[in-house]
Amino acid sequence: MSKTIHFPDRKKRCTWSASAPEFLKYHDEEWGFPVGDDYRLFEKLSLEGFQSGLSWRTILAKRENFRKAFHQFDFNKVAKFTQKDVTRLLKDEGIIRHKGKIEAVINNAKMAQEIVRTHGSLAAYIWSFEPDKKDLATPQTASTSAASIALSKALKKQGWKFVGPTTVYAFMQAMGLINDHAVGCIIRSKVEAKRRSFKKP
Template sequence: MLKTVEGDDSVRRCAWCEAPDFPAYRRYHDEEWGFPVGDETRLFEKLCLEGFQAGLSWRTILAKREAFRAGFAGFDPVRVAAFTEADVQRLLADAGIVRHRGKIEAAIGNARALLAMHARGERLGPLVWSHEETKPAAEPVMRSESPASQALSKALKARGWRFVGPTTVYAFLQSMGVVNDHPSACAGRSRALAARASFRVPS
């Protein structure tokens, strides 16, 4: 069973979110992680940020998220797809983000891949949610990828996306609520389940 801890507010949560020196972690857990998302821009942003996380921690990325949003035009895929080498150089000079040329260029390329999907009449939301597990386990287990993340990773790569390996994609599925990995002892699980019950899967 995944570990939970009781916070100073007497609420039991996933253990990973309790960092007294970084309260943003708890807010992210309580307000975002595991809650369903269908918005195209938010899905695009999260896939990009999970790609930037590769080899790092989500805490690092979360601390820099607003700088990422500023640098990448709010992750508007149309604007990001139009970025040029001058934008790459601008981002490489931005100390507020992770300055990794390969990941920066991948985010720009992924925006172009998303627009190519749109041009073919395909949306990211329905593609992502088509990989929801039909019979999820009653209790989540520790894992870094799944058959669903492997399949979605393969589908995205076939469409030209980069930095979308199955481990990166699994973290994305967890955070966007396609997978509910709040353990039953965590107060977030029932809230995420309720949100999923009222959520309309993109079509």
């Protein structure tokens, strides 16, 4: 299967961006562009955890509900959640009502705070795992990498949950630690330009 497809505007994009109407905007404006904001990085790690066993379309459709439920993924606020909040979230039909995943986000919020205390910011820590270009596979041919395995192990060692190598690889793709847009995709060069001008935390 080709990794790119022509759209009505005659531009080539990653084939997956045509698989659902809401994917096009996400593909063109978010996926792969480098992110240095702690809360956005925490949000994406959390949502990737929720996606485990599900489709990204399901999560994307509920993303605004997740943001509201978890205070815009401000981990300083989420870290204060109690069992009462877990019970509340299990009744929230706007999100994925999975007790283990909900509790993982609260747990991981506390772990994120610890990273900020020891490394200055979550972003600085995450970006320290950015892989070298020579270690990257051909775009969209891998589901894990040496870097995603290393970050996954490091996070798990600190006590994070739902951060397996595949989950972390998808996170790294989305947050711009790698440019995994297909060769020939109109967005690939835009992402590369943003990566060049991006100041690593």
